[in-house]
């Protein structure tokens with residue numbers, strides 16, 4: 001369901017008002033410094049309808065769509081990637097996955113909790129030996145009567161420490177055919193047998209990322225995403241309707257980071273005076289600012305075009321991969337250029353720029369690396385392999 005430009009502007013206004021209240025600059029800096037942020041912020045976002053933005057009204061949401069969700073992610077990331085990550089754990093890892101892949105019982109039980117800001121998922125895909133090659137997942141799940149027993153380890157499980165469930169990709173049968181015998185299981189984070197160790201990262205700090213171990217963790221077999229009928233069918237779910245939007249979430253976050261960097265550099269260039277003139281008067285600085293504005297505009301158009309294709313139900317895989325590649329690499333360039341405009345102040349704590357640089361550097365690494373997207377694009381466009 002679409003909304004009018006006026007309604008959309010109202011959503012953005014309410015996001016901005018909320019951010020002024022819950023994410024002032026001092027708090028954003030503290031979340032980054034301490035690598036933690038309060039989970040209660042999710043309920044504040046839910047309080048103005050943001051967590052239920054794409055959840056149908058029958059489950060307590062606003063019944064809007066992916067375009068609106070991504071617009072909110074972008075707006076929040078412009079202020080704080082930590083808060084945007086928390087939001088994604090609610091609306092996307094939990095909300096979108098349950099909405100698109102959940103059984104009727106899971107939707108009825110869990111979607112209202114998402115809309116109320118009371119349910120967060122952490123994404124459990126990566127493992128010590130598993131990065132891009134998800135079909136090689138080693139964490140094992142075995143059936144024992146009505147229960148599933150899980151053993152293994154997940155890595156980079158962001159927000160596992162404050163989430164309710166780990167949305168875990170597990171090996172639920174033999175490895176004969178790599179893509180078969182994989183399942184998605186909802187593992188409550190307070191289950192006996194789960195242990196976690198925090199991993200320090202240079203950026204994206206706030207929602208800390210974790211190594212998670214499963215030692216004989218038992219969950220009911222109904223905890224398979226989509227119900228037990230989806231046991232051994234995770235690959236269909238991974239490659240299903242959520243994949244396209246999953247590629248675009250880091251894109252929305254990236255554009256928010258890029259916007260914040262450009263705004264800071266644009267403003268700074270009009271304050272800093274060197275050689276008797278504001279530095280925005282020096283041609284090389286003007287050119288850099290023109291370049292970053294142009295790059296940012298191109299990123300926004302790439303995202304819009306991907307969303308247009310998805311909205312029209314047209315094939316979008318090539319475009320979403322191109323968008324992830326272009327925006328992730330592009331925003332790194334944009335942010336580094338903005339940092340140069342701030343000179344030494346872009347390298348020091350106290351300005352947002354230093355944090356934005358650290359946050360931006362992960363964009364081509366996660367959510368499908370730039371190299372993986374290039375492979376996807378060439379393959380999808382059927383370029384012969386030799």
Ligand SMILES: Cc1cc2nc3c(=O)[nH]c(=O)nc-3n(C[C@H](O)[C@H](O)[C@H](O)COP(=O)(O)OP(=O)(O)OC[C@H]3O[C@@H](n4cnc5c(N)ncnc54)[C@H](O)[C@@H]3O)c2cc1C
Pocket residue numbers: 122123124125126130131132133155156157158159201203204209362365366367368369370371372375
């Ligand atoms: C801050 C942060 C948060 C994260 N949060 C989560 C999370 O919540 N849940 C989760 O499951 N994971 C998470 N990840 C992991 C992230 O999704 C992985 O980084 C990603 O899956 C890639 O795995 P890898 O980094 O181990 O790289 P690898 O897959 O080991 O790749 C290493 C290098 O080889 C290249 N490469 C690999 N395969 C190919 C190929 N076929 N063709 C060309 N090049 C290739 C890659 O591009 C990369 O340059 C997070 C990572 C970070 C840094």
